Amino acid sequence: MAELWxxxxxxxxxxxxxxxxxxxxxxxxxxxxxxxCGNIAGIVAGQAAGKFTANVYVSWIPYGKxxxxxxxxxxxxxxxxxxxxxxxxxxxxxxxxxxxxxxLKSQPKNTDKQKSSVFGNIxxxxxSKYLVCIAAxxxxxxxxxxxxxxxxKNQIKEAYPNPSDYTAYMGDILTIMGAISTLVAIFFTGSLxxxxxxxxxxxxxxxxxxxxxxxxxxxxxxxxxxxxxxxFFGMTPLxxxxxxxxxxxxxxxxxxxxLFDATKEMAFVPLDSKSKYQGKAAIDGLxxxxxxxxxxxxYQGVLLMVSTVTASIPYVGAIFFAVVLIWFFAVLTLGKxxxxxxxxxxxxxxS
Numbered sequence: 001m002a003e004l005w006x007x008x009x010x011x012x013x014x015x016x017x018x019x020x021x022x023x024x025x026x027x028x029x030x031x032x033x034x035x036x037c038g039n040i041a042g043i044v045a046g047q048a049a050g051k052f053t054a055n056v057y058v059s060w061i062p063y064g065k066x067x068x069x070x071x072x073x074x075x076x077x078x079x080x081x082x083x084x085x086x087x088x089x090x091x092x093x094x095x096x097x098x099x100x101x102x103x104l105k106s107q108p109k110n111t112d113k114q115k116s117s118v119f120g121n122i123x124x125x126x127x128s129k130y131l132v133c134i135a136a137x138x139x140x141x142x143x144x145x146x147x148x149x150x151x152x153k154n155q156i157k158e159a160y161p162n163p164s165d166y167t168a169y170m171g172d173i174l175t176i177m178g179a180i181s182t183l184v185a186i187f188f189t190g191s192l193x194x195x196x197x198x199x200x201x202x203x204x205x206x207x208x209x210x211x212x213x214x215x216x217x218x219x220x221x222x223x224x225x226x227x228x229x230x231x232f233f234g235m236t237p238l239x240x241x242x243x244x245x246x247x248x249x250x251x252x253x254x255x256x257x258x259l260f261d262a263t264k265e266m267a268f269v270p271l272d273s274k275s276k277y278q279g280k281a282a283i284d285g286l287x288x289x290x291x292x293x294x295x296x297x298x299y300q301g302v303l304l305m306v307s308t309v310t311a312s313i314p315y316v317g318a319i320f321f322a323v324v325l326i327w328f329f330a331v332l333t334l335g336k337x338x339x340x341x342x343x344x345x346x347x348x349x350x351s
Contacts, residue, residue: 015268015280028194032193035258046172049170050171052074125278128279130271131279131282134334137331141204141208147320152215152246158238189258193259200263208324221241223310267334298319
């Protein structure tokens, strides 16, 4: 259920709402600003996770036998408060802002979105080359990230077996990720998207290819017991692999939260209502989970042959490079189609 938050609430509902009330021209201006807000939230969330999981037990709180129990309480309450705030803001916007917008009222309504089924959305997607390319990009990103993330988190758990230490480390990573994403969104996202959709969409591909290659190299060195590389960098081979894995996660997710999400959502904007709703429901509703599940299936299949996650590194690495290559060609193909559709997008904007 927790995994459904990102594909359903963020990808389908939030970005579907944004795409409905914005044009391609406005998207080039404002999508960068939207990502900045999301990245600032990442910084706050990372710091909150670190504070909540600190080794401090508050005796006057009538819940939990240790600090870890109480940290779950604090995190859960924070999520519920933020969720209620989101509901309130969304309702206020629909009642007070967009209900009075003549340009929004003038947009054609989608009468088929209530009748569409999951299978119908998938079949509709399969008939469109444009939507298939978007699906390939979404599945490719999530599959490539999952292939790395499983191995990286396995190494972190080996280095930090205590759950509080593990959560604190992940909180630090989230904070750094949010800070870098915010800087990228402020100084680069808007200008890159205005210059070229294809260029902006290719940057995440290049980043995950370079950082992922480094991570698999150092992970392989650790798995086969090559010690001199760790000595050269002044740390153990395990920590060296974790550091480069963390660098990969920070850089790639920074690109995801700034360029990948913005370009992917922009690709839906020039579509007609039926393509937008049915295609987005299939891609964001199922494509994200297909990518993550695909990574798990890959590991399960490889583990049947080699028995340990560490021994699976060469095989998983080869699959990772194949996935990134498919993602690369999907971006190039989609970019040509997007430029044509974007030039035809003449919907009135929201002032």
